[in-house]
Amino acid sequence: MTPPIVAVVGGGQLARMMAGPATALGLHLRVLAEAADGSAAQAVADAPVGVASDESAVLALVDGAAVLTFEHEHVPPGVLDAVAAHGVAVHPTPDALVHAQDKAVMRRRLTDLGVPCPRWAPVGDLADLERFRADAGGAAVVKTTRGGYDGKGVRVVSRGPVPDDVVAWCAAVADGTGPALLAEDLVPFTRELAVLVARTPSGRSVVWPVVESVQRDGVCAEVVAPAPDLHPATAAQAEQVARTVADGLGVTGVLAVELFEVPDPDGGAPRVLVNELAMRPHNSGHWTIDGAVTSQFEQHLRAVLDLPLGDVTPVARWTVMANVLGSALDDPTDALHDVLGADPGAKVHLYGKAVRPGRKLGHVNVSGDDLDDVRARARAAAARLRGETTEDRGTT
Numbered sequence: 001m002t003p004p005i006v007a008v009v010g011g012g013q014l015a016r017m018m019a020g021p022a023t024a025l026g027l028h029l030r031v032l033a034e035a036a037d038g039s040a041a042q043a044v045a046d047a048p049v050g051v052a053s054d055e056s057a058v059l060a061l062v063d064g065a066a067v068l069t070f071e072h073e074h075v076p077p078g079v080l081d082a083v084a085a086h087g088v089a090v091h092p093t094p095d096a097l098v099h100a101q102d103k104a105v106m107r108r109r110l111t112d113l114g115v116p117c118p119r120w121a122p123v124g125d126l127a128d129l130e131r132f133r134a135d136a137g138g139a140a141v142v143k144t145t146r147g148g149y150d151g152k153g154v155r156v157v158s159r160g161p162v163p164d165d166v167v168a169w170c171a172a173v174a175d176g177t178g179p180a181l182l183a184e185d186l187v188p189f190t191r192e193l194a195v196l197v198a199r200t201p202s203g204r205s206v207v208w209p210v211v212e213s214v215q216r217d218g219v220c221a222e223v224v225a226p227a228p229d230l231h232p233a234t235a236a237q238a239e240q241v242a243r244t245v246a247d248g249l250g251v252t253g254v255l256a257v258e259l260f261e262v263p264d265p266d267g268g269a270p271r272v273l274v275n276e277l278a279m280r281p282h283n284s285g286h287w288t289i290d291g292a293v294t295s296q297f298e299q300h301l302r303a304v305l306d307l308p309l310g311d312v313t314p315v316a317r318w319t320v321m322a323n324v325l326g327s328a329l330d331d332p333t334d335a336l337h338d339v340l341g342a343d344p345g346a347k348v349h350l351y352g353k354a355v356r357p358g359r360k361l362g363h364v365n366v367s368g369d370d371l372d373d374v375r376a377r378a379r380a381a382a383a384r385l386r387g388e389t390t391e392d393r394g395t396t
Contacts, residue, residue, distance in 0.1 A: 003028045006301060007061045007088075008040075009052050010071035013351040013360065014281050014297075015040035017289070018071075021298035027305075032061045040071075042352045055079045062088040069253055069304045070280050073100045074147065091201065091252040091304040092279045099249050100279040104145045104182050110274055113248040115241055117274050118260070123181040125174035126167060132183040133157065139186040142166050144179040153179075154218065156186060187273060189260035193227055194284035197242040198254050198299040201306045205246055206299070208292060208312045210238045213258065213284050216325075219358070220283040222378070223321040225291055225314065228371060233269035234261065241272060254300040256282030283323070283360075288312075290347040290365040291319030316367035322378040324362040327355050328387030332362060339364075339384045346381040361385070 003026050008015045011033025019040070022029040032050050033041040041047040050057030052075045059082060062068050067089045080094040092100075099106040107120050123129050123142065133140050138159035147153055155166050162170075172178020192213045199205040209226035227235075242257045256278040261270050285296035294302075294310025302309055329335060332350055339348060343366070350362035362385060366378040383389070 004066040004305060005030055005064055006304065007065040007068045008032065008071055009058065009061070009068065009075055011035070011038040011040040011047060012071055013039045013353070013362075014071035016043045016351060017281070017286075017349070018297045018301060019043040021295065021301055025298070025301060027301060030061060030065065032057060039351045039353055052076070052079065055082050058083060059086060062086060067091055067304045069300070070097070073097060073279060075101075089201075089304075092255075093250060093252065096250045096252065097279055100277050102145050103143055103276075104180060106277055107182065109249065110245065113244060115244055115248075115274055116272065118185040118187050120182055120184040123170060123173065123183050126162065126170040129157070129162065129166070129170055129181075129183055136183075136185050140183045141186050142169065142181055142183050144169070145182055146179055152218075158186075187260045187262060187275075189262050189273075190270060191227075191261050192275070193230075193238060193259040193261050193272060194223070194282070195238045195242045195257050195259065196254060196282065196285045196288075196296055197239075197246045197251075197257070198296070198303045198309055198312075199246045199251050200303050200309065201252050203247070204309055205243060206309045206312050207239045207242055208285065208288060208296070209314060210235050211284055211287065217358070219323070219325060219360070221323050221325060222375075223284050223287050224371070224375065225287045225319045225321070231269040234272060237269075238272050241274065245274070245277065251279055253279060253303045254281050254285070254296050255279055256284055258284065283363075286349070286363050287319045287321040287365055289349065291315060291321075291367050317369045318371045318374045319365055319367040320371075320375045320378040322364045322366075322382035323360060324350070324364070324382050324385045325360060326358045327361055327385060329385075330355060332385040332387075335384045335387065339381050342384065343377050343381055346377060348381065348385070350385075 005028045008031045015031045016039045030046040031040045031044045033047045058079050121132050140157050142155045144153035194213045195210045197207045211223050211225040212227035214222040246255050258276040259272040281296045288295045293313050347365040364381040366374050368374040
């Protein structure tokens with residue numbers, strides 16, 4: 001047998017979580033891992049060590065592969081051009097992926113497509129930022145256009161003096177030594193939402209239900225699926241935005257669209273604004289592993305191979321995903337007996353990572369009919385994996 005080889009750039013937890021669905025579908029998963037003991041390398045037999053910027057390593061990765069895909073967007077365009085010249089399909093394509101790599105390119109294209117976004121402008125120096133702030137009431141969000149994720153490369157500039165690190169960013173971009181910047185409105189949002197869409201090269205697509213995403217210190221801490229008390233018109237707008245972005249950018253594979261929910265100035269249903277994009281499986285979709293008929297990881301594999309897409313129907317009324325961000329334990333697996341004994345319905349997913357403060361070590365999914373119960377159980381299980389007790393968290 002010669003099963004199709006799916007080559008993946010990146011050896012973190014997202015590639016690791018593709019391993020199970022790839023095995024179930026009879027696919028050969030090959031992962032370019034940054035370290036021999038990395039998260040994905042522990043679960044994938046074919047995991048050569050290398051980095052995304054090494055053209056020779058990526059070309060070796062795709063030798064004999066049906067498709068190249070990604071678990072992160074930080075791949076130089078020249079490397080992707082070399083893969084395409086090698087005759088291997090790349091999904092998402094380089095032309096689509098650039099919109100997840102460069103926030104300024106993304107904002108320009110979404111504006112052209114009529115997709116609702118926060119007001120934004122490129123920042124070439126400190127004077128540009130001050131002009132933007134003056135028009136925005138004195139506050140803004142400053143972002144590096146490339147390389148930022150999980151709150152990195154993002155600074156909120158409130159009214160008053162510009163923080164020293166942002167002044168340094170502006171000076172660096174002005175003299176050509178630093179990354180490009182943009183400024184956006186500081187949006188007074190009600191909450192953050194996310195919607196995932198999967199799209200095939202032939203243009204078929206499916207959309208999972210819109211979810212609520214809870215951030216702490218710029219990192220996703222919790223996801224509730226579906227988003228509670230979401231107005232049907234808001235849900236319809238969010239889903240249409242996701243399809244418009246996927247079709248307009250020519251995305252193939254899974255696309256995560258992170259959104260702000262904002263009040264309608266005319267008193268109608270709340271509206272959404274696009275915050276960020278990710279062209280790969282995403283933290284906001286981890287709930288689908290246990291909470292939907294087809295997980296985002298299986299769907300991504302189906303999509304990049306242009307296979308028929310799976311059913312995205314939820315399997316329960318509610319699913320809550322709680323991230324395990326750091327731990328007081330040397331190894332979160334030490335808590336498995338307590339976690340699984342306390343709640344046999346909790347689904348634990350650990351990533352095989354060394355413990356560091358705030359690091360994403362795993363997540364827990366809990367599904368059921370009562371949202372308060374499901375949320376409390378997910379939080380309690382995640383807390384035990386962090387080495388906390390329910391009393392430590394102030395809950396009973």
